[in-house]
Amino acid sequence: MKLLRHIFLFGSLGTLAMACGAGGDDQGTEYAPNMYHSVAYEPYTQITDPEAGAWLTSIEYSESEMPGHAEFYNSNTLNAAVMNVNMNMRTPPANTVPRNKQGWLPYRLPKDSLEIGAKRKSPLDSTAQVLADGKVLYESYCQHCHGAKGAGDGKVADKYAGIANLKGDAYKNITEGHIFHVITHGKGLMWAHGSQISPEDRWKIAKYVKALQK
Amino acid sequence: MTLDSRFALLAPKTDARPDMTKLNLIAASKLGLLSLLFSLVCSIAVAQDIPTDAASISAGEALFTANCKTCHKVHQKLVGPALADVYNRAPSIDWIKSFIKNSQAVIASGDDYAVKLYNEYNKTQMTAFTSFKDEQIMQLLAYIKAETDKGPAPAPPIDPNGKVVADGGANTGIPSSYLNAIVIGLVLILVLLVVILGFLVSALKRFLDTKELSDDDREQVDSPITLNSIVKSSGFTFIVVFLVGAIGFKALINGLYSIGVQQGYAPKQPIAFSHKIHAGQYEIECKYCHTGVLKGKSATIPSVNICMNCHNQIKEGALYGTAELSKITEAYEKNIPVQWVRIHNLPDLAYFNHAQHVNVGGIECQTCHGPIQEMEVVQQYSLLTMGWCIDCHRKTDVNAKGNAYYDKLVELHNKSSKSAMKVEDIGGLECAKCHY
Numbered sequence: 001m002k003l004l005r006h007i008f009l010f011g012s013l014g015t016l017a018m019a020c021g022a023g024g025d026d027q028g029t030e031y032a033p034n035m036y037h038s039v040a041y042e043p044y045t046q047i048t049d050p051e052a053g054a055w056l057t058s059i060e061y062s063e064s065e066m067p068g069h070a071e072f073y074n075s076n077t078l079n080a081a082v083m084n085v086n087m088n089m090r091t092p093p094a095n096t097v098p099r100n101k102q103g104w105l106p107y108r109l110p111k112d113s114l115e116i117g118a119k120r121k122s123p124l125d126s127t128a129q130v131l132a133d134g135k136v137l138y139e140s141y142c143q144h145c146h147g148a149k150g151a152g153d154g155k156v157a158d159k160y161a162g163i164a165n166l167k168g169d170a171y172k173n174i175t176e177g178h179i180f181h182v183i184t185h186g187k188g189l190m191w192a193h194g195s196q197i198s199p200e201d202r203w204k205i206a207k208y209v210k211a212l213q214k
Numbered sequence: 215m216t217l218d219s220r221f222a223l224l225a226p227k228t229d230a231r232p233d234m235t236k237l238n239l240i241a242a243s244k245l246g247l248l249s250l251l252f253s254l255v256c257s258i259a260v261a262q263d264i265p266t267d268a269a270s271i272s273a274g275e276a277l278f279t280a281n282c283k284t285c286h287k288v289h290q291k292l293v294g295p296a297l298a299d300v301y302n303r304a305p306s307i308d309w310i311k312s313f314i315k316n317s318q319a320v321i322a323s324g325d326d327y328a329v330k331l332y333n334e335y336n337k338t339q340m341t342a343f344t345s346f347k348d349e350q351i352m353q354l355l356a357y358i359k360a361e362t363d364k365g366p367a368p369a370p371p372i373d374p375n376g377k378v379v380a381d382g383g384a385n386t387g388i389p390s391s392y393l394n395a396i397v398i399g400l401v402l403i404l405v406l407l408v409v410i411l412g413f414l415v416s417a418l419k420r421f422l423d424t425k426e427l428s429d430d431d432r433e434q435v436d437s438p439i440t441l442n443s444i445v446k447s448s449g450f451t452f453i454v455v456f457l458v459g460a461i462g463f464k465a466l467i468n469g470l471y472s473i474g475v476q477q478g479y480a481p482k483q484p485i486a487f488s489h490k491i492h493a494g495q496y497e498i499e500c501k502y503c504h505t506g507v508l509k510g511k512s513a514t515i516p517s518v519n520i521c522m523n524c525h526n527q528i529k530e531g532a533l534y535g536t537a538e539l540s541k542i543t544e545a546y547e548k549n550i551p552v553q554w555v556r557i558h559n560l561p562d563l564a565y566f567n568h569a570q571h572v573n574v575g576g577i578e579c580q581t582c583h584g585p586i587q588e589m590e591v592v593q594q595y596s597l598l599t600m601g602w603c604i605d606c607h608r609k610t611d612v613n614a615k616g617n618a619y620y621d622k623l624v625e626l627h628n629k630s631s632k633s634a635m636k637v638e639d640i641g642g643l644e645c646a647k648c649h650y
Contacts, residue, residue, distance in 0.1 A: 013466050021472035022479040022594070031474035038562040043512060046553075082550050140501040152284050155496045159528050161285065162293035168281040170341045188339060189293060191523045196505045 046086040047073050104199055107184055111192075117181030118174070122203045134208025137201050141193065142209075150212040162189040167213055179206035264301060265356045274357025277350055281343060288358055289366035294335060298362040301355050311351050316342045474561075480593030481555040486538045491531075494587035500579050508573040511566070515554050518546045557594050558583075564600070564648045576613040607642035611635065 022028030030036055038045065053071035073079050076087045092098070098106060102123075109117045124130050139148075147153040150166035157163045164171060181187075183202045184194040197205070265271075278286075285293035304310050305327050313320045313328060317340040320328040332339075422435050437443070444450055492498050501507055506514030521542045531539050545552050560566050571577045580586060584595025596602060611634045614620035620635075627635040641647060 009462075013462055015465070016469070020469045022476040024479075025481050027479050027481070028476050029473045035563050036474075036559065036561045044515065044556065078549075078551070082548075085551055085553070087551065140499040144496060144498045144502065151280075156498065156524065157284070159496070160524055161527070163284050164341070165280055165284060169345045170281060170343045172345070188341070189527065191526060192519075193523065195517070195519060196502070 041072075041088040043089055045088060047079070047088050048086070050086070100198065100200070102200065107180075107194070107199060109181065111185040114178065114181050114185075114187065117184075118178035120177035120180065122176045122180075122206060124200075124203050124207060126207055130204055130207055131211055133201075134204040134206075134211075137197070137205050138208045138212075141197055142205065150209065160189075164188075164190070166209055172213060176203065176206035176210060179209050263307060263352075264359050265352055266359070267356075270353045270356040271360045272357075273350075274353035274355070274360075277354050278357050282354070285340070288361040293338060294340060295331070297358050300358060307355070310355070311348060313340075314343050314346055314351055314354075316344060318342060475597055475599055476557075476559060476594050477597050478593055479557055480591050481557060482591070483555055484552055485541050486534060486591075488533060489586050489589045489592055491533070500586070507568045507579075509569055511568060513568045513572075518542060518552060522546050557592055558598065560598060564603075565650065566648070574613065574617070575610075577610075603648070604643060607637040610637050612637055612640060 020029040041047070050069040050073040052073070056071040069079075072088060073086070075090045076085075077091050078085055078087055104123075143154055144156045145152075145154045145160060145163045146166055147157070152163045152165035152168070154163070180199075180202050182190065183197060183205060184192060186192040194202075282297075286295070286297050288296065288298050290296050300310065301307065304313075305325075309320075309325075309327070317328070317332075321332045419435060427435065492503075493500060500513075503516040503520055504513040505516070505520075506512055525539055525542050529539055529543070530536050542552075544550075571582075572579070582596050584593075586592065586595075612620060612623075614624050614635060620640075623640050624635055627639055631639070636642070
């Protein structure tokens, strides 16, 4: 009987302790969760308490517009529009213009102004460094469709029809401004990549593509 | 031909003037025959304009692969129409020439055929190939005609497994057949030992039988070995208690150490996204979607518009058909962010920056995140404990090459040491590097 009790004791303790580990959908046991989870909001954390920030009295919301929620929750307009998203990232204030490190203003030509965009000159010089950066960027953002040599034979081209062969006759004479505009807004079957690639990086890619075409 | 059938249909209804109908019928059939003949002659004439020599065909093929193949196939509709028989279908060869050179202008001119085509293909503009010469277009047509005459190629046999990259987790160690042989050998040896021991026991018993023994000893020798006697023996109890105790203790310690360590956490995501397909099979760079990895603290989770860059067209997945992909389209159309479940969760008390490690340090994603390109469902691969961080900081050389920031540090380090500069040598173990 003593033996059985021993077996039972160690077995159950072992199983109990094993349940602390993570796996599958189970996150495992957290030690001191208040040290794990930031009190301050990080970009992707969701607002757990819609009432938080009620002490901020500078902004007054009408009860009919935003019923029962406080500043943090209301600062993202999507939260009011879609249920249960609870994003904490804020929408930029109206009429503000972002500038990057170089002080460049955003590219404001609309999608249909390709001809004007094509006339723009690259602000970068064709140095070896710019081309090397362009190559790395091309490999990250373009290669899987347009292929390592720009021949439109990347792996994704098997699935996604209509990928341009950058070495084809129709694209031989395009300018860097044209490439910049197309990366920003997309063209034909290619969708806009402006949200993924910064303006400076787009110019670098344009330089590299022109080098590829030679 | 349509003319004929129309008249044939009309005929029974106009029985008031049978003679006229008959006459009409004859006239119509003649007309039909004539038009058929005419079109036949025409198509032959047009087709004859297209060169058939091998040189033109191969030149055309090269042009086709370089410029057309992404949107057109000869026997199959892709982005644009299938091109088989196009030289008979289109209004004229000259029309084809002007359409290829500048389709936009042809459509703008209000040409019926061009406008119809434009609308049929979702108003997708064909790229203008202004640099094409007339003879190049004829070479293209030569290739298309050769392919048309050949007929569609039979479908290639489909590999049931798809393109699965065979990688050897199993191949790295001892082959499993060897392992099996070793195990079988060991079992055989054990069985042999038991048999030998059995012989020894019976031999000893026979030897003792011949001797004079006291009653107690006699009882001992004669008592049979039963399961009961084995279970009740103190040796057996000790072994069992020791084994259970040791295994239980090990499980307990392991379990306690796993508190707060989420290695192996692989939550179900709102959309069953497969890194194995995206990063593995199609070799899409991690950075294409995780755009922040070179620039900021967080590698960032792609927003839906990045998914849509490909999935505006690819609506059917290899694993779940349209079931999972329709969720992306819905999220995009309704402008609802997808609520992915966070997997890697570093404690708030430690600071980690992706840009410093990936951009400056040049660390591969896989070093910490494991073979992501093979994961159907992503799981936390590394421990993410402080010991794990420190271990790497002790072992890793600083990626100082071509980075002027490190020049003086390397110089100083080389004065006092001959080994390469590790992260720990430039303060990689200092508390305040990560905890502040």
